[in-house]
Amino acid sequence: MVYHVEDVMGTAVTIEITDPLPAATLAGLVERTCAWLHEVDRRFSTYREDSEISRLDRGELSLADCSPDTRAVLDACEALRRETGGTFDARAAGRLDPSGYVKGWSVEVASARLARAGALNHCVNAGGDVRGRGRPEPGRDWRVGIRHPWEPDRSAWVVAGTDFAVATSGTYERGPHVIDPHSGEPARALRSVTVTGPDLGLADAYATAALAMGMDGLLWLARLADSGSGYESAAITNDGHAYTSGGLPVAPDDPTADPPAAPEPEPAAART
Template sequence: MGTVVSIELADDLPEPRLRELIESTCAWLHEVDARFSTYKEDSEVSRLQRREIRPEECSADLRLVLDRCADLWRETDGYFDAYAKGPLDPSGYVKGWSVEVASARLAAAGSTRHHLNAGGDIRMRGAAPNGGPWRVGIRHPWEADKLAWVLTVRDGAVATSGTYERGAHVWNPRTGGPATGLRSVTVVGPDLAVADAYATAALAMGELGLTWLAKRVADGYESAAVTEDGRAFTSPGLPVAP
């Protein structure tokens, strides 16, 4: 996964059961990493890249991810592109998808109050330990010790894509070069895989992404963005803490 994952369970369950749920979640995320890593030569994605296996021979999970990446490529007018840098790299979808699936698996196993954070891609269900909504701080895109926004979410996902930590890691497929124009994009919505992909696509679009994001509100996805020259934009329903 290339990142740190934190798991917080607020359920009133026996401690051994909570440990079981955490262990099963970690096992799932390690399984995803083994299958989808572009750095491991024996991963399914790497074998597909080398054409050792055909798409129809891939696992159901990989076929699903490839189909969703193709859907998002069409939905974003090509700005979300698993082939943006040449070889297949579905990582921009996989991280959010894997955490969304992990949350669904936890819910099915009896955890109705939890918070999963994979490098800033966050999925929350139910109430926080204090009984209220979960609070999510969005890092200031220039000052690491400050927050740009604090969001309150009870059931939903928060994904942020930016250039302030990993540098130019998102590509603009139109120019073939690093994305410019936006410093940070945060998307809040019901599905983390979609929110993560939308944040990545909007960052790739640059300032055109602001208009594109505004059209996603009708589908339940609110957003916040900061431009490279320091202007901040939020959609009307962004759940900002008072």
């Protein structure tokens, strides 16, 4: 068993492997996983002037000259743009930025590589985008707390599973930063959107798209759950109402299955 924390992609990524593998094997798996995540950061970061994405956006690099991974990610983003009616758009903010897909995709790839290498029981958590496989120990599921958007020391829900992805997009940390490409304005109606399902890249993109849709995102998420695709969801509106799809894998003993509403605003006379 090994537990490692890596600072990469602007967040803390935790890698937990619970298979009883030799220490040297576990160390090698962690090292290769971290190397992959740093490679993704170098290639896709919009904060690095020399990344492929930045160079492609400035016209200094053609798509044909990009790596196969970059072309595959941009193809996936285009497919998601069509699937979401243009709401998931890698150019919504005016420049090329596939971040709404890349982080989840990179962790999904890392998890698949760990499984192929014999680590069948592991969990990789990249700042709340989580991919779990197998179990943390026999008879126990992986449990992932979905942060309460007004009370950072509490969970709104706890979801559990043995082979699933969990992605959350929200405004509670970075403010309204997800752009609705149809209006060109930051989306504000939803405070938090979580999507669970079989693939973390898609779950990450779906959560971002629903947040960008605002209140229309609630109906879109319901239709996604009803489609039989395996993606379930939870959302909290900016005024404190909570919604979940019927198949959300909430932990059976989760005491926060009905998250409290947003704090009531103080009366004007009480404000200073």
